[in-house]
Amino acid sequence: MESSDNSAAFSWRLPPYGWLKLNVCGIAIEDKAGCGGILRDLEGIARGLFYGAADSYVVEEAEMALEVFASINWKSSNSLVIEVGSSVVFSWCINKGLRPWSLQTTFSKIEYAKRKVGTIVFSLVNRNSNDMTFSLALAGVNRTQVFKIGGDFCFV
Numbered sequence: 001m002e003s004s005d006n007s008a009a010f011s012w013r014l015p016p017y018g019w020l021k022l023n024v025c026g027i028a029i030e031d032k033a034g035c036g037g038i039l040r041d042l043e044g045i046a047r048g049l050f051y052g053a054a055d056s057y058v059v060e061e062a063e064m065a066l067e068v069f070a071s072i073n074w075k076s077s078n079s080l081v082i083e084v085g086s087s088v089v090f091s092w093c094i095n096k097g098l099r100p101w102s103l104q105t106t107f108s109k110i111e112y113a114k115r116k117v118g119t120i121v122f123s124l125v126n127r128n129s130n131d132m133t134f135s136l137a138l139a140g141v142n143r144t145q146v147f148k149i150g151g152d153f154c155f156v
Contacts, residue, residue, distance in 0.1 A: 012040075014044055017042065024133060027134070027137045032053065037136065051140035083125045
């Protein structure tokens, strides 16, 4: 029996030099939804994370991701790659014309946060590429408040 290892195809990859990478994930279980994310530096070291409940569209993952990045006030970089595992959320983030009207308030907050942060690139990745973000999103399903941690702070 032949065995093949496909783990490399779905493994997390370092961000480009001078950039940080924020992986985000959203999940829905029955009538609840959660999202989570982890910010990593050039060496892959976790510098911040968040998780919490989200609405059924789970687009808050991008909004919360930008809030975490901006609140950390990272000194060495103002360039960020946000990797999302949902093709729908990805298309909403890169194409304003595809955004549902019901989420315009959320996207206004995202656009505002993007202006404060600097250079941002959204990337679509396979959902299996980061188990940690899935675990954070799962933890967020049953939370009533968002949990964020990064740098020298932690707040709920």
